[in-house]
Amino acid sequence: MTDQTAGETTAATVPSGPKQRAFAEFWHYYSMNTGAVIGLVVFTLLVLVALFAPLVAPHLPDEQFRDSLLTPPAWQEGGKSMFILGTDAVGRDILSRLIFGARYSLFIGLIVVVFALSSGIVLGVLAGYFRGWVDALIMRVMDIILAFPSLLLALVLVAILGPGLFNAMLAIALVLQPHFARLTRAAVMAEKNREYVVSAKVAGASHLRMMLVTILPNCVAPLIVQATMSFSNAILEAAALGFLGMGAQPPTPEWGTMLASAREFILRAPWVVTFPGLAILITVLAINLIGDGLRDALDPKLKRS
C-alpha cells in the first residue's frame, strides 16, 4: 500500500525520462553497498589498464632482461627502479606481464560468460517454457554436468580437446552453463503464469515472441548477477587450468600460467608467485563485490514489480 503511493508521488515529482529515473533508482540501491562501489572502481581501473596496456606497461611482456634475472621488487634490497614488481626467472618484468595478463583474464571472463550465458538462456527458456519432456531432457543433462566437480570436468574436456586457451574457455563455459540454464528456467517458470504473459497470448503472440519478447526481458536481473559471479569464476578456473598446464601455454602472460612457471621459485623468489596470485585475488574480489551490489540493486526491484 505504502509502496504504491510512494511510487505515485515519485512519478509525479520526477518528470525526467524513465531511463534516467530507473538508473537513478538503480544507483541509489547500488551505492548503498560501499564494497560494491569499491569493486566497481577497481574493476574500472583494471579494464582501463587492460585496454591501454601498451601505453601503461613499462616494458614488453616478452622482453627478457638477461642481466637481471629474478630481481626483487623495487622496494626490497637489490631491487631496481625499472622493475617495480621485480622480474621472473628469465628476466621479464612482472608488472608488465601482469598488465598484459589483465587483457587475457578479462577476455577469458567475457568470452566464457557470453558462451555460458547465451547457451544457458536458450536451454533454460526452452525448458521453462515448454516443460514436459523437453524440460526433463535438458535439465537431466544439466544435472549430470553439475554432478561433476567442475574443475575435474573442465580438465577432462581440455584433455579431450587438447590444451590451449580457447579450448580451456570452451570447457569452462560448458561447466558454468548449467547454472544459467537452471536460473533462467526458474525465472521463466515464475513469469510464465503471470497475467501479462496470458495477455500476450490473448493478443495472439507466437511461442517465439512470448519467449523472447515477453518473458525473457523480465528474467534478466538474476541473470546479470549470475553473470558477474561467473565472470570471476571463469577467471579463477582459467587460472587454475593455466596453473595445471592445461590452459594458456607459456610464454603467454596469463596469470595462472605465470603462477605455474614460477612454482619452483616460491621460496627463493616469493614475489614471482605473490603478485600474479594477488592480481587474481583482487580481480575476483572486485567482481564478486560488484555482483553483490547488483543483487542488492536489482532484487528489490524484482519484488516490487
Add this chain to the structure above:
Amino acid sequence: MTVVVEGKNIKRDYHVGGGMFRPARTVHAVKGVSFSVEKGKTLAIVGESGCGKSTLARIITLIDAPSAGELFIDGKKVDIAKDGLSKEMRRKVQIVFQNPYGSLNPRQKIGDILGEPLVINTDVPASERRDRAMAMLKKVGLGPEHYNRYPHMFSGGQRQRIAIARALMLNPSLLVLDEPVSALDLSVQAQVLNLLADLQDEFQLTYVFISHDLSVVRYIADDVMVMYFGEAVEYGSRDEVFANPQHSYTKTLFAATPRADVDSIKARLARKKAA
C-alpha cells in the same frame, strides 16, 4: 438481436496427476454450463473462489479448450483443441484481468503494450499504430504524455485503464472482464465501471463480467449467472435473479453480502440494543 457468444453444455475437467503414492483423479471445474449473450449486453458470472468462473472465462477467451461442449463466437463454432485459432477469431475476443499489477509487462512501455496486438495481428505501419494507440489512450481517459511511460509509474486504476485500452486495440466484439475492479479502491472502481459503460455504448461491446461482488454485478449486468462448484445454479435476467432468487445458494450469497444502507444499520443497532 444478434448473439455474440453462445456456450452449449461446456465442461472442463482437470486431471490432477497421480504421483508415486496417489492415484490420478479428475476435477470437474466446469460441469456443463450453457449461456448466450446478445450484442451490446453484459452477462455477469458470479461465484466464490473455486466455483469455476475463471476457468469458464479462460474458455470463453479461447485460452483453454473445453473438455466437452460447444462454443460459438459470432455464430461460428470455435474448437481450438481441434482446429487451432485463426487470427480473425483471436481478434474478436479479448480479456481484462483482475490484477492490474500483474497484467502489464513491466519491461514494456505503454505505447508498446498497446501496439503489440497490432504488430502481431495486422500489417498496420508504425505511424498508424502510434496514432491508434494515442487515440485509444484518450478514449480510456489517459493522455498522450503517458505513451512513453512504464507500467510501474501508474496507479492501479490507471493500469486497469491501460489493460482495457490494450484489449480494445483489435476492435473485439466480445470483452471478457475477469474481476476487473476487485483490486481497485472504491472511488477508482466507480471510474472504471463508468469507463466500461461508456465504451460499451460507444462500440456496442458485449461483456462477460466475472465477479464475486454482487453490488457491482447488480449495477452493471443485464443477465446474471450464479456458479457454485462448477454448475450454473441460477441464470436469468438481473432483475429476476435479484428480486426472486430460486436456488438456496443464491439466497445465501445475497444474505451474506454486507449492506451499506441506513435501514439495515438502524436494524442492526436496534438488535444490538435489545441483546
Add this chain to the structure above:
Amino acid sequence: MALLEIKNLTVSFDTSSGPFMAVKGIDLSIEPREVLAIVGESGSGKSVSMLAVMGLLPPSATVKADRMSFNGKDLLALDPAERRKIIGKDISMIFQEPIASLNPCFTVGYQIEEVLRVHMGMDKVQRRARAVELLTLVGIPEPTERLNSFPHQMSGGQCQRVMIAMAIACNPKLLIADEPTTALDVTIQKQILDLLMKLQAEHGMGLIMITHNMGVVAETADRVVVQYKGTKMEEADVLSLFENPKSNYTRALLAALPDNATGDRLPTVSDMLFEPAVSGAAS
C-alpha cells in the same frame, strides 16, 4: 477513560526519493467495549497508524505522537520489553492474509500454545486445554484433531478463525483487525464478521476494524473514522455517517457505492472532491 488514545500521530518513511508522510497528525481514541471502524482507500494510512501503535513498522519508519496511551499507560515512554508485554497480550492484531499470517512449518496447535506459553506462562496441560477451548470458541469443528493440522491443510476461512483464536488467547482488551475479511469469499466474510462481533460482545473487547469496505463498516461499527491520504476526514457514529455525512470525501465515497447508484453512471470521488486527483485526469 479511553482504552487507547492517540494524539497527533505522524508516521513518515524514508524512501529513495526522500521522506514520505504516510500519516499526518491523526487523533484517535477508542473506549472499552467499543467497535471503531477506520475506513479509507489504499494510501490513506489506516493500517500504518495501527502498526505504529503495535510497534510493528520497519526501521525506515519514524513515528511521532504527542500522546499514545493504552489503558492509562504511556506507550511511548515504555521500554521495548515492557511494551512487548502489552502488545500481543492486551492488544492483539489480525491481518488480511490469514494463510500467510500463520507459520507454515508448525501445527496450528503449536502456534496457539506458543502464544499462551509466552504471555500466560501456562503449563503444558493447561495450554492444550485452553487451545481446544479457543478453537471451540471460534467455531472450528473437531478442535482436538484440528490442533495437529498444518495451516496448508485448512481453508482461508478456517485459518482466519485460527488467527482470531490466537489473537484472543490472552483475553486482550483491544483487538485490531486489519482488513480481516478482504481475502475471503462473501459467505465466509459473513461468518468471520459474525464471529468477531460475537467475541467482542462476549469478552467486552474494544475492536478496531480497519477496512475499505463500506458494507463491512455498516455491519459492524459503532463509530467510524474516515481517513484519506494520512489525514482524518471525518469522525462520527455509524448511523449519522451514513445518514448525514459531513465531509465531501465521505459523501463521495458513499455515492461511489454501486448499491447507491441512481443514474446511468456512478459519481466518482474526483467529481465531488475539493481537490483534483493526484496526477491529472485519472485516479
